[in-house]
Amino acid sequence: MFEWFVDSASTIAPQVNIVMNLVNFITGLAFILTNAALVYFIIKYRRRKEGEITSRIDQNHTIEVIWTVIPSIILTILFVIGLKDFRELRAAGQNYKEIMVSAKQWAWEFTYSTDSDLIQSPKKIKTDNVLYLEENERVKLIMKSKDVIHSFFVPEFRVKEDVVGNIYTYVTFTPLISQRQATMTDEERKAWYQITQDQKEIIPQVEDQCKKVQEKYGINLPAGTCGSYRIFCTEYCGKDHSYMLGSAVVLKKDQFLQLMNKLKEEQGKIVVSAEYGKEIYEIKGCKSCHSIDGSKVVGPSFKGIWGKPRKLADGRVVTVDENYITRSILEPTIEVAEGYPNIMPPQDLNEEQIQSVIEFIKSLNK
Amino acid sequence: MAHAVAHEHDHNKSYLEVGRSIWGWLTTTDHKKIGIMYLFTIMIYFAVGGISALLVRLELIAPGKTFFSPDTYNVLFTLHGAIMTFLFIVPGIPATLGNFLLPLMIGAKDVAFPRINLASYYVYLIGSFISLVSLLSPADTGWTFYAPYSMKTNGLVVWLTLGAFIMGFASILTGFNFIVTVHRMRAPGLGWSNLPLFVWALYATAIIQLLATPVVGMNLVLLIFERVLDIGIFNPAKGGDPILFEQFFWFYSHPVVYIMILPAFGVVSEILPVFSRRPIFGYKAIAYSSLAIALVSFLVWGHHLFVSGMSDWARYIFSFLTFFVAVPTAIKIFNWLATLWKGSLEITATPMYYTLGFLFMFTIAGLTGLHLAVLSTDVYLHDTYFVVAHFHYTMQGGTVFALIAGLHYWFPKITGRWYNKKVAFWGWLILFVGFNATFLPQFLLGLEGMPRRYFDYLPHFQTWHLVSTIGSWFNGLGYVIVLTNLLVSAFTGEKAEANPYNALSLEWQTSSPPPETNFITTPTFPASIYDYGTEGKEEDTSKTKKAV
Numbered sequence: 030m031f032e033w034f035v036d037s038a039s040t041i042a043p044q045v046n047i048v049m050n051l052v053n054f055i056t057g058l059a060f061i062l063t064n065a066a067l068v069y070f071i072i073k074y075r076r077r078k079e080g081e082i083t084s085r086i087d088q089n090h091t092i093e094v095i096w097t098v099i100p101s102i103i104l105t106i107l108f109v110i111g112l113k114d115f116r117e118l119r120a121a122g123q124n125y126k127e128i129m130v131s132a133k134q135w136a137w138e139f140t141y142s143t144d145s146d147l148i149q150s151p152k153k154i155k156t157d158n159v160l161y162l163e164e165n166e167r168v169k170l171i172m173k174s175k176d177v178i179h180s181f182f183v184p185e186f187r188v189k190e191d192v193v194g195n196i197y198t199y200v201t202f203t204p205l206i207s208q209r210q211a212t213m214t215d216e217e218r219k220a221w222y223q224i225t226q227d228q229k230e231i232i233p234q235v236e237d238q239c240k241k242v243q244e245k246y247g248i249n250l251p252a253g254t255c256g257s258y259r260i261f262c263t264e265y266c267g268k269d270h271s272y273m274l275g276s277a278v279v280l281k282k283d284q285f286l287q288l289m290n291k292l293k294e295e296q297g298k299i300v301v302s303a304e305y306g307k308e309i310y311e312i313k314g315c316k317s318c319h320s321i322d323g324s325k326v327v328g329p330s331f332k333g334i335w336g337k338p339r340k341l342a343d344g345r346v347v348t349v350d351e352n353y354i355t356r357s358i359l360e361p362t363i364e365v366a367e368g369y370p371n372i373m374p375p376q377d378l379n380e381e382q383i384q385s386v387i388e389f390i391k392s393l394n395k
Numbered sequence: 396m397a398h399a400v401a402h403e404h405d406h407n408k409s410y411l412e413v414g415r416s417i418w419g420w421l422t423t424t425d426h427k428k429i430g431i432m433y434l435f436t437i438m439i440y441f442a443v444g445g446i447s448a449l450l451v452r453l454e455l456i457a458p459g460k461t462f463f464s465p466d467t468y469n470v471l472f473t474l475h476g477a478i479m480t481f482l483f484i485v486p487g488i489p490a491t492l493g494n495f496l497l498p499l500m501i502g503a504k505d506v507a508f509p510r511i512n513l514a515s516y517y518v519y520l521i522g523s524f525i526s527l528v529s530l531l532s533p534a535d536t537g538w539t540f541y542a543p544y545s546m547k548t549n550g551l552v553v554w555l556t557l558g559a560f561i562m563g564f565a566s567i568l569t570g571f572n573f574i575v576t577v578h579r580m581r582a583p584g585l586g587w588s589n590l591p592l593f594v595w596a597l598y599a600t601a602i603i604q605l606l607a608t609p610v611v612g613m614n615l616v617l618l619i620f621e622r623v624l625d626i627g628i629f630n631p632a633k634g635g636d637p638i639l640f641e642q643f644f645w646f647y648s649h650p651v652v653y654i655m656i657l658p659a660f661g662v663v664s665e666i667l668p669v670f671s672r673r674p675i676f677g678y679k680a681i682a683y684s685s686l687a688i689a690l691v692s693f694l695v696w697g698h699h700l701f702v703s704g705m706s707d708w709a710r711y712i713f714s715f716l717t718f719f720v721a722v723p724t725a726i727k728i729f730n731w732l733a734t735l736w737k738g739s740l741e742i743t744a745t746p747m748y749y750t751l752g753f754l755f756m757f758t759i760a761g762l763t764g765l766h767l768a769v770l771s772t773d774v775y776l777h778d779t780y781f782v783v784a785h786f787h788y789t790m791q792g793g794t795v796f797a798l799i800a801g802l803h804y805w806f807p808k809i810t811g812r813w814y815n816k817k818v819a820f821w822g823w824l825i826l827f828v829g830f831n832a833t834f835l836p837q838f839l840l841g842l843e844g845m846p847r848r849y850f851d852y853l854p855h856f857q858t859w860h861l862v863s864t865i866g867s868w869f870n871g872l873g874y875v876i877v878l879t880n881l882l883v884s885a886f887t888g889e890k891a892e893a894n895p896y897n898a899l900s901l902e903w904q905t906s907s908p909p910p911e912t913n914f915i916t917t918p919t920f921p922a923s924i925y926d927y928g929t930e931g932k933e934e935d936t937s938k939t940k941k942a943v
Contacts, residue, residue, distance in 0.1 A: 031842065034839070034842040034843045034844075035842070035843060035844055044771075045771050045772065045774075045775060048769060048771050048772055049766070049772050049775070052765055052766050052769055052772055053766075055765075056762035056763065056765055056766070059758075059762055060758055060759065060762050063728060063732065063758050064755060064758060066732050067732060067735070067751065067754055067755065070732065070735040070736055070738075070740070071735070071740060071742055071751065074671075074735060074736070074737060074738050074739065074740050075740050075742050076672075076739045076740055076741045076742070081672070081739035082928070083671065083672050083673035083737060083738050083739050083927070083928035084673055084736065084737035084738065084928075085673070085674065085928065086674075086676070086737075087673075087674035087675065087676055087677070087678065087925070088676065088677055088678070088679070088680075092733075093677060093680055093726075096725070096726065096729045097722065097726055100721070100722055100725045101719075101722055104718040104719070104721055104722065104765075105718070107718065107765060107768075107769055108714060108715050108718050108768075108769070110769070110771075111714065111768075111769030111770040111771045111772065111773075112711055112714065112770055112771075113771075114770075114771035115710070115711075115714075115770035115771045115774065116707075118771060118774060119707055174631075176543070176547070176632075177541075177543050177544040177547065178541060178543075178544065178637055180702065180778060182778075182844070182846065184775065184843075184844030187771075187774065187775050188774065189702050189774050189775065189777055189778075190702050190704065191702055191703045191704050193631070193637055193638060193703075193704045194543065194631030194632065194637060195631035195634075195635070195636055195637065196638075196704055198704040221855065223854055223855075224458075224853060224854060225458050225459040225854060226459075227459045227460060228458070228459065228851070228853075235853065259853070261844070261846045262846070263777070263778040263779070263846040263847075264541075264778060265469075265537050265541070265544070265847075265848040266544060267469070267535070267544060267547075267548065268465045268466055268469065268535075269465060270465075270469075270848060270849065270850070271465070271846075271848075271849035271850040271851045271852065272851065274853075370547070370548075370549050372547040372548075
């Protein structure tokens, strides 16, 4: 039973479960029948003495037609069944909310539509690595990559689609809070979201996000109002492919609106600071390539570079100042540090964020 | 069977006694020696690819960083995939057993172009060396080289792909050589409908090698251009299309799956009737289904792109076509089972229990393919461990098991000696248990949603990863036992007779090992070379034809 392996948290999931169970049943039956025949023949017809009389029959049109036609019919039925649910998986319908998904090595960024009467914001709300969804509200995630190919996969929603650099791709689904999430005890929650000590540093975003929403934003989440599921990148994308994880958090309507308003507030009053710069450094994926302890990872370390000269691949020498850092964030392929690969994608950070990153880099000189 | 032992007392030298110097081997145009040179070379690469697989599994024994860094891990799985695919399994059965046996099976002295055959080996060898140059700064692209990651990463991707490109020519040369050989070199009177099914399988394989390999060659050259000259075919930052790369790549790399598995089908079709002492069931169906698979295999590459961003309509069509490649495969399995029916199965014979193990694992491989052909379930399973388990059941449980079955079956013919049968059995048992313990858990991981190519994973996946890693040690140990046994026995084993199995196909109608020219006197063959089970009856000479 497929449900034993994975939770179901979207309206399409139960349908996919039925198809998966059907395919498991048909292939399981075919496996048992063929291998039962195999074992039976091995036992029954094993050689007991030399020169046994064996069958001379080397063809039989009737049986050959039967074992060609029956599998063909079964396979055609399977095709049709798979096609039917696939079309539903791909059809957004009339009423859905759009969420823009931007993927890069190795982080996800989500931009929400703010056209609802209840969430009005001059700036679009953005979140990193954590996707907030309203229960029972159909969404269409419109996705594009800033660098290499990634793939968006949430097992509990049964959706997956590659995120590519030159076209927009999409997944669409109606999220639900699964029965299991609604009824998990505290111990069960803890066990399910348990990660290793190293992982806590690298991918805190896959810890229990329902708990986080309560603690960080002070929103009360009684049992059954929140479900937190993991997002996986399923297209190999380099060094930290296995850490390109996120969480998809499904909330009841009330809690979702409360949270969106909190996010709007929080993002409206962001001030430039080294602390905020550090947060950007951690959630925007900078830390995958740039260390802050002087060690060489993929790109140059941030430690102690402020105000110092930096040799570029084209031979020029520039000073690491506000302008250089801004250019390196927005157009990283133009002035590449010598000895480092030219692989960083442009980062679309806003003015406050860039200034905060500059403050953060400055603070590392101390 | 008088014709089977006609050359027992032949005093002519065997091919192994002619030109024994190293130079003699390196410059030989004898298809048998070329087959053996190929075999040694691919087995060395098999060991390298196998060790990197064991290291990959070792890292995955527990969540978190255990032994390697992410970069090293990515290099290891790339090495494993690239070596096993391009250096080991693509040459695989055709270049080794195929080279050795094809001329013998059709009563010919050699392949149609013996020197081109030798050239193919050296092209392969040079290509493999060039791809190994990349080890100086190893690539971490995965064996699929997906753009634009393969444009951006640091390793010597160009050397690896250039090597694969060059090895493609070796594959093309072997393919066209085999096609001409089957058409032009058959012994007089040996008609198409009396060819061994292994020959049919090699023929169908050769067609794919000839038609599909140029496409991947073209694709790899474009990738090299892209990396060196930065022209923007695949890189979206330069206006290119990364999905185009996937299309080109799988246009070859799906048919190549059948380059790997069709010869294995051929080996199985040879072994089963001999050890069941009955005619193969459905000769024509097996022969034609090989050709059908070769044809349909060109039309299903799109199932690798079911979640790639390709148009939805293309996905529907490729799903439909994918189901139809399953039909000829199912037919083969039914035919093999029917061959066992009312036979006299010598299940204690080493090649036989390898082949029966193949049947068990290949049904798993084939049936789990259906989960991936059904669109709505593939969306979930795509790029998870389910896929990894599925294609390892095909490639290792299928092709490699059949290769080893074939090596045991033809071992007396190739070396003139016997392997140690007890060791062979224990090796098989450990291999069989180890393989299944490694890959059955991976199906379960896939159903849980564990993505592939992950250096680290969330702790709730650990149980089956642990089982899989422990299984991999037995899997590796099995190969060490089996292959050491064969290697040692090749020099020290008991002498074998010319036709120990009373087999009817032509390679057994000459001495073991065969003379350099394959046959001293004219080989004879029955009207049907699968006419087994007539022992004890008076031989019907009217059914025996004489080749000239």
